[in-house]
Amino acid sequence: MNLDGFSRLAGLVLLIVSLSPSYLAAQQKPDNCVGCHTALGDERLAEPAKHFAEDIHAAKGFGCVSCHGGDASDAEMSAMSPAKGYIGKPKGTKIVEVCGRCHSNASFMRQYNPALRVDQVTEYYSSVHGRRLKESGDPKVAICSSCHRTHSIRPPSDPRSSVHPLKVADLCGSCHAEAKIMAQYKIPTDQLEKYKKSVHWTLLSVKGDLSSPTCNDCHGNHGATPPGISWVGNVCGQCHVVNAELFEKSRHAKVFVQMGMPGCASCHDNHQIFETSDEMLGLGEQAVCIRCHSAEDRGGKSAAAMRTMIDSLRKEYDKAHSILLKAEHSGMEVSQAQFELNEAKTALVKARAAIHAFSVVVVKKEVDPGLQISAKAYTRGLKALEELGFRRRWLVVSMAIILALVGAIVVKIRRMERKEQ
Amino acid sequence: MAQWSMGGIVDRRRFLNWFLGTTAGAFLFTVFYPISRYLVPPKVQESTSRTVTLALKPADVKSNTGQIFRFGSQPAILVRTPAGELKAFTAVCTHLACIVQYRNDLNHIWCACHNGHFDLNGQNISGPPPRPLEQYVVNVRGDQIVVSKGA
Numbered sequence: 001m002n003l004d005g006f007s008r009l010a011g012l013v014l015l016i017v018s019l020s021p022s023y024l025a026a027q028q029k030p031d032n033c034v035g036c037h038t039a040l041g042d043e044r045l046a047e048p049a050k051h052f053a054e055d056i057h058a059a060k061g062f063g064c065v066s067c068h069g070g071d072a073s074d075a076e077m078s079a080m081s082p083a084k085g086y087i088g089k090p091k092g093t094k095i096v097e098v099c100g101r102c103h104s105n106a107s108f109m110r111q112y113n114p115a116l117r118v119d120q121v122t123e124y125y126s127s128v129h130g131r132r133l134k135e136s137g138d139p140k141v142a143i144c145s146s147c148h149r150t151h152s153i154r155p156p157s158d159p160r161s162s163v164h165p166l167k168v169a170d171l172c173g174s175c176h177a178e179a180k181i182m183a184q185y186k187i188p189t190d191q192l193e194k195y196k197k198s199v200h201w202t203l204l205s206v207k208g209d210l211s212s213p214t215c216n217d218c219h220g221n222h223g224a225t226p227p228g229i230s231w232v233g234n235v236c237g238q239c240h241v242v243n244a245e246l247f248e249k250s251r252h253a254k255v256f257v258q259m260g261m262p263g264c265a266s267c268h269d270n271h272q273i274f275e276t277s278d279e280m281l282g283l284g285e286q287a288v289c290i291r292c293h294s295a296e297d298r299g300g301k302s303a304a305a306m307r308t309m310i311d312s313l314r315k316e317y318d319k320a321h322s323i324l325l326k327a328e329h330s331g332m333e334v335s336q337a338q339f340e341l342n343e344a345k346t347a348l349v350k351a352r353a354a355i356h357a358f359s360v361v362v363v364k365k366e367v368d369p370g371l372q373i374s375a376k377a378y379t380r381g382l383k384a385l386e387e388l389g390f391r392r393r394w395l396v397v398s399m400a401i402i403l404a405l406v407g408a409i410v411v412k413i414r415r416m417e418r419k420e421q
Numbered sequence: 422m423a424q425w426s427m428g429g430i431v432d433r434r435r436f437l438n439w440f441l442g443t444t445a446g447a448f449l450f451t452v453f454y455p456i457s458r459y460l461v462p463p464k465v466q467e468s469t470s471r472t473v474t475l476a477l478k479p480a481d482v483k484s485n486t487g488q489i490f491r492f493g494s495q496p497a498i499l500v501r502t503p504a505g506e507l508k509a510f511t512a513v514c515t516h517l518a519c520i521v522q523y524r525n526d527l528n529h530i531w532c533a534c535h536n537g538h539f540d541l542n543g544q545n546i547s548g549p550p551p552r553p554l555e556q557y558v559v560n561v562r563g564d565q566i567v568v569s570k571g572a
Binding site for chain 1: 434437440441444445447448451491493494495496513517518519520533534535536545548549551
């Protein structure tokens with residue numbers, strides 16, 4: 001490359017670097033807002049400036065004036081003049097407006113995060129929070145800064161973020177679990193306590209499964225609203241697709257809506273969703289069917305029949321699994337039978353999901369193949385143990401023969417010695 | 422009395438010789454029987470805990486298909502991706518341990534029990550499975566497909 005070419009390439013690189021947002025931000029004049037607010041010695045004024053250093057917006061090159069207006073290059077009080085666009089500390093709808101100025105602008109947001117949605121403000125005004133703010137100017141409802149914080153905003157994927165999946169429940173609970181705050185809205189405050197007993201919270205907090213749902217996965221985040229009775233199934237069905245589809249086609253779907261009962265939540269609860277068990281089915285003490293059905297009605301009989309089928313498959317599977325395990329631990333080769341038994345396990349899981357069709361025929365279709373596979377595997381396990389018994393018995397016999405042989409040799413040697421004498 | 426005693430000694434000696442002869446035969450049988458069983462291949466395949474050679478030729482596995490095979494006592498799935506690459510994963514779903522299958526209409530792995538989806542790198546991409554499927558190493562040696570568990 002000649003010198004002319006090199007200088008042209010260097011010029012191009014300089015041009016690209018000088019147009020990048022981070023370079024532009026770095027080239028801005030000194031931020032007097034931070035300078036003054038940290039130097040005045042008033043902790044109340046210094047706090048926002050200190051926290052903002054950790055904010056995603058600061059990292060992207062935005063300063064205080066991006067939200068508050070004013071002139072950061074002016075070191076005097078005139079920097080905070082309305083003539084210079086200074087708006088002070090925004091409140092209520094003004095906060096939503098300030099955030100929305102950038103976050104609702106698709107072409108602007110594309111420069112920083114092309115995948116980020118830009119309908120948060122529209123969603124917010126469809127939420128219970130947003131509607132109350134707009135319609136009655138309620139100052140207590142959640143606004144952008146209530147959840148995202150004001151000067152330490154981080155993306156939800158950052159574990160330090162206030163809206164990280166592990167923190168969302170406590171964040172919502174900071175208002176919704178407070179009886180004093182919720183008193184005027186007349187809504188319960190036990191959701192957080194109940195949610196923390198649920199299988200979803202256990203998966204999220206103990207097993208670290210961040211895909212397990214927290215408040216916003218069912219209620220929406222910016223458009224937070226309680227799910228309607230007719231669409232609870234759609235919400236749960238985001239993850240529990242098979243169960244939701246079966247339920248939707250079942251006779252219960254229509255009846256539940258007619259009775260004003262929320263689909264999935266009628267049996268599984270809404271916030272306190274425990275890990276399911278077979279005891280929930282049938283007519284036993286822990287069964288949920290008994291809440292509406294009795295042993296005499298058709299539904300009760302179906303529930304009992306389905307429970308019997310599930311129990312029998314579970315028992316047969318456990319029996320086969322345990323005998324194969326015993327045979328394996330005894331040193332017998334049963335891997336083929338164990339491999340085939342996996343199909344019975346699949347049948348059991350499918351049968352448990354099939355309960356949501358509330359049809360004995362549908363459950364039987366899954367249970368029957370599982371029972372056949374389990375029976376076959378059990379027989380093979382039994383044969384393996386019989387073979388083991390056979391080997392052990394004949395080991396004893398051969399040991400007895402060997403010992404007798406040793407004894408006989410000893411007697412023979414003694415006899416020969418005596419003969420020689 | 423002495424005659425009886427002599428007769429008794431002769432009988433016992435004959436019995437002892439007979440017994441030694443037959444037990445020596447039994448002894449030899451117990452030695453050679455296991456050797457013969459060792460030389461004759463067993464009816465059951467050997468346990469494959471870390472590596473398995475499949476009863477399939479690479480050419481038999483068509484593009485955009487998958488099939489279940491036995492890896493020890495557990496099911497595994499061999500997939501020929503639409504791009505022609507051979508990949509293998511455990512076929513045990515990470516949700517509730519159902520056996521997964523390949524869906525050629527979706528071009529990825531699917532669990533029928535609760536509609537779990539896994540991409541062709543084994544990553545859980547949709548539905549309730551909490552973790553990816555464990556991926557195995559696939560080697561093609563001539564006409565053989567050898568699948569091994571990673572180190």
